[in-house]
Amino acid sequence: MEERKYLADFSLALINRTGAYYISRDVVDSLNRYFFRVRYWRLYFNRTPKGIFRKIMARLMLKEIDWLGSTDVLLWPDAYQDRQRLPILFFDPLYVLRSSLSREDIVLCHDVGPVSHREFFDPSTSRNYDAAYAKIKAAKPGLVFVSEASKLEFQKYFGRDFRFLHVILLYVRPTAQKGILTPVEGVSPPFLLTVAGLEQRKNYLRVMEAYSRTGLNEKGISYVFCGPRGNGAEEILAVAANTPGVIAHSYVSEPELRWLYANATGFVLPSLLEGFGVPALEAASAGLVPLVSRGGAQEEAIGGNGVLVDALSIDSIADGLITLVNMQDNERAALVARARAHAETLTLERFLPSWEALLKENKPSKQECS
Numbered sequence: 001m002e003e004r005k006y007l008a009d010f011s012l013a014l015i016n017r018t019g020a021y022y023i024s025r026d027v028v029d030s031l032n033r034y035f036f037r038v039r040y041w042r043l044y045f046n047r048t049p050k051g052i053f054r055k056i057m058a059r060l061m062l063k064e065i066d067w068l069g070s071t072d073v074l075l076w077p078d079a080y081q082d083r084q085r086l087p088i089l090f091f092d093p094l095y096v097l098r099s100s101l102s103r104e105d106i107v108l109c110h111d112v113g114p115v116s117h118r119e120f121f122d123p124s125t126s127r128n129y130d131a132a133y134a135k136i137k138a139a140k141p142g143l144v145f146v147s148e149a150s151k152l153e154f155q156k157y158f159g160r161d162f163r164f165l166h167v168i169l170l171y172v173r174p175t176a177q178k179g180i181l182t183p184v185e186g187v188s189p190p191f192l193l194t195v196a197g198l199e200q201r202k203n204y205l206r207v208m209e210a211y212s213r214t215g216l217n218e219k220g221i222s223y224v225f226c227g228p229r230g231n232g233a234e235e236i237l238a239v240a241a242n243t244p245g246v247i248a249h250s251y252v253s254e255p256e257l258r259w260l261y262a263n264a265t266g267f268v269l270p271s272l273l274e275g276f277g278v279p280a281l282e283a284a285s286a287g288l289v290p291l292v293s294r295g296g297a298q299e300e301a302i303g304g305n306g307v308l309v310d311a312l313s314i315d316s317i318a319d320g321l322i323t324l325v326n327m328q329d330n331e332r333a334a335l336v337a338r339a340r341a342h343a344e345t346l347t348l349e350r351f352l353p354s355w356e357a358l359l360k361e362n363k364p365s366k367q368e369c370s
Helices: 021-032 050-070 122-139 148-156 202-216 233-241 255-262 279-283 297-302 315-324 330-344 347-362
Strands: 006-009 035-040 088-090 105-109 142-147 164-167 191-195 222-226 246-249 266-269 290-293 307-309
Touching: 021 347, 050 122, 122 148, 142 148, 142 255, 148 297, 191 202, 191 255, 191 279, 191 315, 202 222, 202 315, 222 255, 255 347, 266 279, 266 315, 279 290, 279 297, 279 330, 290 297, 290 315, 307 315, 307 330
Parallel strands: 006 035, 006 088, 088 105, 105 142, 142 164, 191 222, 191 266, 222 246, 266 290, 290 307
Antiparallel strands: none
């Protein structure tokens, strides 16, 4: 039986190189037999555009989204087979704005941050997502979420009246901990580690204040973080430069990242907003006890196996950092073992068949619906 074909809208790939990009790329590359064409903005390609061409496309696309929004003027092209419009798989809600949208389509939703946490996004981003979600609510397509927490947050704002609401959990990248290790210049154990974008929502400012209060620097334990620059990066780096014991890197190579995971005392990411929490899961898989926000997607991602704190409380974060450093070896080993066992259930080999089953049928089973 021939598989059902889709148009994959992978416009996300033009502007996003975070976890959202990598999981979407794995779906496109590994399940390509389900995709008649792959659309990047207004153009179809067999491979993701690169270099300056990608950047130019991204800027033009974002300008168009800002200018035309959800109007029906000059919509992006659909794909047809036997004169029938193919259903579309959107890898982010934003791109429904400039496309036709029907009940037969599928939209992947990583989180509803631009709506639920507007303070972390510029006004135009929140405005565009407001319009995108309004279009989604009217069309009632199938929705896929990366965590139960993200699905519940979506339901709080937009209800349950959609063709389906389905959760496909993310996975630990199979190459995340394999390969050579390269020491990072200026870093030596012992240290606590954060790997995440330099953004307000990652809560760096509270973590650095909490670290200062603990006195860990005086005990020779530094705090190291690395990640791509994002909203708030300048302030984060400025505070880091003036906080003794904090070592900031905006970028490290994969071998350097593996070395950081292998030598850290613990992982720290009490984020204010996450769709799932892959970095904490990768840290647990690498043998680190993660310190994360209590409740929500991060606690779900690690199965509760870590140090859980109130992300809005500097005192709570400080207490968590001390707990992380002073944890007895047997307690640390038990937490790591449980976290690793949980991480081993979240694999690419589980993730891709879940997507394939959804694409093949384009309808969820009863137990997967709300």
